[in-house]
Each structure stands twice: as C-alpha cells, then as structure tokens.
Amino acid sequence: MKRALLASCAVALLGAAGCDSYHYYDMSLVLGSTFTTALVGEAQLCKVNISGADSHEFNLTNCGVNSNDSNIxxxxxxxxxxxxxxxxLTFTVDAYNGITPTPNCLYGSGMTSQPASSQITQMGTITLQVTGTGCPNSGQ
Amino acid sequence: MRPMVQLRKRTPGSGVVLSVLAAVMLVVVAVPSSPARAADDTEAPRAVKEYSPQAEDQDRPRDKSLLEKTPADAAVASKAQSAEAPAFYQRWQFWAITGAIVVGAVAAIWGGETLYHSLHGGDVRPCNSSFIACAGQGEPQ
Known part of the structure; x- marks a missing residue:
C-alpha cells in the first residue's frame, strides 16, 4: 500500500514536471538563382527567425558564405x-547587405515551414531569393 | 566565744599516711596492668562507630522519608553526570550524524539537479563541425 502510494506520487511528480526531449531541424541554406555572383558578395548578414511552435532568432555572418565564395x-x-x-515551425531567413540588419539593407529573403513532430531529426531547405536592392552603400 | 565544733589538729603522722595513700591510688590508676584495666584487655576492642547521618543509617532507618530520593538529589546526580560526560561535539555519533546529513544534502542537491536536467532533455547533442551554425534550445546562440 505504501509502495503503491510512493509510486503514484513519483508518477505524478514526473507528470507535473514534464519530460522534454530534444528535436533537431537541420536546414540547408541555398542561394537562389536570382543571386548573382555580385549580389552574393554583398551579403553581410543573414538573420534567421523561427516562429510558430517555438520562437528563436540568430544571425549568420556573411550569410554563411565563405570568403572565396566556394560554397555557393x-x-x-x-x-x-x-x-x-x-x-x-516557420523558418525565415533575411539577407542584408549591411552590417546592421536594418530594413533598408534587406535585399534577400527565404522562408519554409516544417511540421514539428516527435521525430528526433528533420531536414529541410531554405532558398534565398533577392527581394530588393538593399542599402545604397553596402557595408554601412 | 568558743566554737561548738572543735577543729582537729593535724599531726605529722596523719600527713604521712595521706601521702602514702595518694601515692598508692596514683599507681593503681596509672599502671596498665593494674586490676582495674585487666578486664578491658581481655575483651575485643570495640569498633569505633563513626558518625553517620540518620538518612544513611541503613541498619536502623527511622525516618523513611529521609531515605527516599528527592528531586534535588536527582538534579545533583544528573548535573554530576553531565559534568563528567564529554561535550556533544566530542562524541563520534555527533560527527557521524552531521556527516551523514551533509553527504545526504549534497547527494540530494546533485541528484535533484541531475534529475531536473534529464527531465528537461539533458544535454543538447554536439554541433556538427560541418554545419555553419547551431542554435536554439541548449545551444549558445
């Protein structure tokens, strides 16, 4: 009787605390066909915004492009x-041709949605397309 | 006027007799082997009974209430015992219990943190070195 009570308390405690487990979303970033070599060189910063089932924000310096543009x-x-x-989960990537992510420096964007599930790892692709001219003087 | 009782006149002979009698009495009293002490020598010497208070006289207690322990006696006895007993921090039981409490507390804290951490997903998996970034829950960015 006493053991059953303890076990039920432990289960209730675990239920109240909840058990979290990590889920990973490996997203490939691809520069669309609208990105010419000259425009790729202007990329200073990409801002990644996640919304929906979770929310988060982080930056990618040079949008992840190598210094010799070997990974485009x-x-x-x-x-x-x-x-x-x-x-x-909705992934939005905004590309800026300035160091600071100001709206007038926004010149490319891409978005994709991914259903969140119990699967440990999911993969997806985000394709960036040019959406504007960005800052008049890149590098500001 | 003549006195009604005529005082006797002492003669030198009566003085001698009195002196001899006094000397004999002195010898009889002073010499141990005298007939007066002979009776004492044949008997066993009596034990000298020391003074003992009535409460401790086990042979002939008269007042029973005096033999009973009083609260004052108990207090004195306990105080004497406590004065003889070592301080609590000098006992190994004290340090054993204290150590057990400390170890138990550390184990409980460590176990609780570990349980809480594992209930909340544990550690995030290491970032793949080929990735351009890793972000989100458990990640630095």
Missing amino acids: PDVGTFEFATFADSGT
Whole structure:
C-alpha cells in the first residue's frame, strides 16, 4: 500500500514536471538563382527567425558564405534544436547587405515551414531569393 | 566565744599516711596492668562507630522519608553526570550524524539537479563541425 502510494506520487511528480526531449531541424541554406555572383558578395548578414511552435532568432555572418565564395549556391546547413514536438515551425531567413540588419539593407529573403513532430531529426531547405536592392552603400 | 565544733589538729603522722595513700591510688590508676584495666584487655576492642547521618543509617532507618530520593538529589546526580560526560561535539555519533546529513544534502542537491536536467532533455547533442551554425534550445546562440 505504501509502495503503491510512493509510486503514484513519483508518477505524478514526473507528470507535473514534464519530460522534454530534444528535436533537431537541420536546414540547408541555398542561394537562389536570382543571386548573382555580385549580389552574393554583398551579403553581410543573414538573420534567421523561427516562429510558430517555438520562437528563436540568430544571425549568420556573411550569410554563411565563405570568403572565396566556394560554397555557393549551397551555403551550408544550420541546426536548430527545440523541445517542440507538435505544431509548425516557420523558418525565415533575411539577407542584408549591411552590417546592421536594418530594413533598408534587406535585399534577400527565404522562408519554409516544417511540421514539428516527435521525430528526433528533420531536414529541410531554405532558398534565398533577392527581394530588393538593399542599402545604397553596402557595408554601412 | 568558743566554737561548738572543735577543729582537729593535724599531726605529722596523719600527713604521712595521706601521702602514702595518694601515692598508692596514683599507681593503681596509672599502671596498665593494674586490676582495674585487666578486664578491658581481655575483651575485643570495640569498633569505633563513626558518625553517620540518620538518612544513611541503613541498619536502623527511622525516618523513611529521609531515605527516599528527592528531586534535588536527582538534579545533583544528573548535573554530576553531565559534568563528567564529554561535550556533544566530542562524541563520534555527533560527527557521524552531521556527516551523514551533509553527504545526504549534497547527494540530494546533485541528484535533484541531475534529475531536473534529464527531465528537461539533458544535454543538447554536439554541433556538427560541418554545419555553419547551431542554435536554439541548449545551444549558445
């Protein structure tokens, strides 16, 4: 009787605390066909925004492009870790041709949505397309 | 006027007799082997009974209430015992219990943190070196 009570308390405690587990989203960043070599060279900063089932924000210096542009158009993969296992995760990447991510320096963007599930690792692709001219003088 | 009782006149002979009698009495009293002490020598010497208070006289207690322990006696006895007993911090039991409490507290804190950490997903997996970035829950950025 006493053991059963203790066990039920432990289960209740675990249920109240909740058990989290990591889920990983490995997203490939690809520069679309609208990105010419000259425009790729202007990339100073990419801002990654995650919304929906989880929310987060981080920056990619030079949008992940190498100094010798050797990794274009497939820039590379970034991994996002979350406890979310339901709903939808929306990944938005904004490319700026200035050091500071001001709206007038925004010149490219890409977005994709990924269903959150109990799967440990999911993969996706975000393709960036040019959306504007960005800052008049890049590098500001 | 003549006195009604005529005082006797002492003669030198009566003085001698009195002196001899006094000397004999002195010898009888002073010499141990005298007939007066002979009776004492044949008997066993009596034990000298020391003074003992009535409460401790086990042979003939008269007042029973005096034999009973009083609260004052108990207090004195306990005080004497406590004065003889070592201080609590000098006992190994004290340090054993204190050590057990400290070790238990450290283990409980460590175990609780570990349990909390594991319930909240534990450690995030290491970032793949080929990735351009790793972000989100458990990551530095």
